[in-house]
Amino acid sequence: MAVTQDELYAGLDLELSWSERALPEHVRTKHVHRLHPYHGKFIPQLVEVLLDRYFTRGAHVLDPFAGSGTTLVQALESGLDATGVELAAFNCLLIGVKTAEYELPLIREELNDVYERVGVQPTKARRASKYVSSWYAPQARAELLAFADLIGEYVYSDVLRVVLSRAARSARRTTHFDLEAPRAPQRTEYWCHKHKRTCRPVESAGAFLRRYTLDTLARIEEFAELRGDGCSAQVLHGDSRDVEYGTAFDGVLTSPPYPGLIDYHEQHRYAYELLALDDRRELELGAAAAGTSRASLAAYTEGIAAALANAARACVDGAPLLIVVNDRRELYPEILDRAGLVLEHRLRRHVNRRTGRRAGEYFEDVLVTRRA
Numbered sequence: 341m342a343v344t345q346d347e348l349y350a351g352l353d354l355e356l357s358w359s360e361r362a363l364p365e366h367v368r369t370k371h372v373h374r375l376h377p378y379h380g381k382f383i384p385q386l387v388e389v390l391l392d393r394y395f396t397r398g399a400h401v402l403d404p405f406a407g408s409g410t411t412l413v414q415a416l417e418s419g420l421d422a423t424g425v426e427l428a429a430f431n432c433l434l435i436g437v438k439t440a441e442y443e444l445p446l447i448r449e450e451l452n453d454v455y456e457r458v459g460v461q462p463t464k465a466r467r468a469s470k471y472v473s474s475w476y477a478p479q480a481r482a483e484l485l486a487f488a489d490l491i492g493e494y495v496y497s498d499v500l501r502v503v504l505s506r507a508a509r510s511a512r513r514t515t516h517f518d519l520e521a522p523r524a525p526q527r528t529e530y531w532c533h534k535h536k537r538t539c540r541p542v543e544s545a546g547a548f549l550r551r552y553t554l555d556t557l558a559r560i561e562e563f564a565e566l567r568g569d570g571c572s573a574q575v576l577h578g579d580s581r582d583v584e585y586g587t588a589f590d591g592v593l594t595s596p597p598y599p600g601l602i603d604y605h606e607q608h609r610y611a612y613e614l615l616a617l618d619d620r621r622e623l624e625l626g627a628a629a630a631g632t633s634r635a636s637l638a639a640y641t642e643g644i645a646a647a648l649a650n651a652a653r654a655c656v657d658g659a660p661l662l663i664v665v666n667d668r669r670e671l672y673p674e675i676l677d678r679a680g681l682v683l684e685h686r687l688r689r690h691v692n693r694r695t696g697r698r699a700g701e702y703f704e705d706v707l708v709t710r711r712a
C-alpha cells in the first residue's frame with residue numbers, strides 16, 4: 341500500500357524538502373548556476389539553508405568535492421568566503437568563471453564583440469581529434485573550432501571557454517533524450533522519446549554559440565548584483581585526499597561522489613577534447629568506470645575518509661562538517677569513523693525527482709558531523 345503524505349513527511353526536515361511547484365527548474369538553476377549543465381550537483385537552495393543554519397556571515401567554508409561550485413557561489417551570495425577543491429579540470433574552469441569578479445563594462449564589450457564574430461571567422465586549418473570529427477557534423481565542427489581560435493584574444497577568455505563547452509555539448513550528434521551520457525554519435529534522423537516525433541541530429545553550432553554568449557553575460561550580470569561585498573572564493577585544482585590547505589576553515593559543506601554512479605570527467609568529454617584540458621580521471625573517487633565490486637567500495641571508503649580527514653584537520657575546533665549523501669550502501673558509519681568524525685545529527689530530506697524516467701521516491705541525508 342502506498343504511504344500517505346503524512347507518513348512520508350514524518351521524520352523529514354521540511355525546510356530542506358521542496359516540491360516542484362515551490363522550486364521550479366528556473367529557480368534551481370538561477371543566475372550562474374546554469375552557465376553549463378553538470379550532472380550530480382546539489383541545489384543552491386539546500387546550500388543556502390545550511391549555510392544560514394551552521395555558519396555566520398564572514399566565515400570561511402570549505403567544499404573538498406566542489407563539483408560545479410554550488411557551495412562556493414552560494415557562500416558568496418550569503419556573505420561568506422569559500423574554498424573548493426576539485427579534481428576535474430573542467431569543473432575548476434567552471435567554478436572559476438562562476439565565482440570571479442568581473443569588470444562589467446569590459447565583459448559586456450568582449451561578449452558582444454565575440455557574438456558578432458560567431459560564424460564569420462574562417463577556421464585555421466587544424467586537425468580535429470578523432471572525437472571531434474565523429475561527434476560533430478562538418479559545419480558544427482568548423483564553427484566550434486573557429487570560436488576556439490578566437491578565445492585567446494580576450495581578457496575574459498575562460499568565460500568564452502565555458503560558452504564554447506556549453507555550445508559543444510548542445511551541438512553533439514546525439515538524440516534529444518540522451519544529452520547527459522550519449523554512447524555513440526547519432527548520424528541519422530530518429531524517433532525522439534522527448535518530443536514524440538522524428539528529430540534530426542544537430543548540424544550547426546552557431547545558434548548555440550550566440551545564444552549562450554548572451555545568456556552567460558546576463559547570468560554573470562545578475563550574480564554580480566547579489567554577491568556579498570568583499571567576499572571571495574578560490575578553487576584548488578587537486579586531489580582532496582592530499583591537497584595542502586594553507587588556511588583554517590570555519591566548517592565544511594560538501595556532497596562527495598557516490599560509488600560507481602557518475603564519471604565526472606567523461607560527462608564533459610567534449611570540453612576536454614576542444615580545450616585540451618588536463619585529464620586526471622584515474623584519481624576520481626567512486627568513478628562509474630570503477631564499478632561497485634567489493635574492492636572498489638573498499639577503495640572508495642578509504643578515499644572519501646582520507647579526503648574528509650584532511651578537510652577536518654584544516655578546520656577550527658568544533659567546526660561543523662556537513663556531508664550531503666544518500667548512503668544506501670551504509671558506508672558512512674565506517675567512513676566517518678576512519679575520518680575521525682562524530683555524527684551529531686542526521687537530517688533527512690525528500691528529493692524531488694524531475695523526470696518520469698527516474699521514478700521512485702528518493703531521500704538524501706545531511707550528516708552533521710564534527711571532529712572527535
Ligand SMILES: C[S@@+](CC[C@H](N)C(=O)[O-])C[C@H]1O[C@@H](n2cnc3c(N)ncnc32)[C@H](O)[C@@H]1O
Nearest residue numbers: 381382405407408410427579580597604624625
Ligand atoms: C557529487 S559531485 C559534487 C557536486 C557539487 N556539490 C555541486 O553542487 O556541483 C563530486 C565531485 O567530486 C569530484 N572528485 C572526485 N574525486 C575527487 C578527488 N579525489 N579530489 C577532489 N575532487 C574529487 C568529482 O569530480 C565531482 O565533481
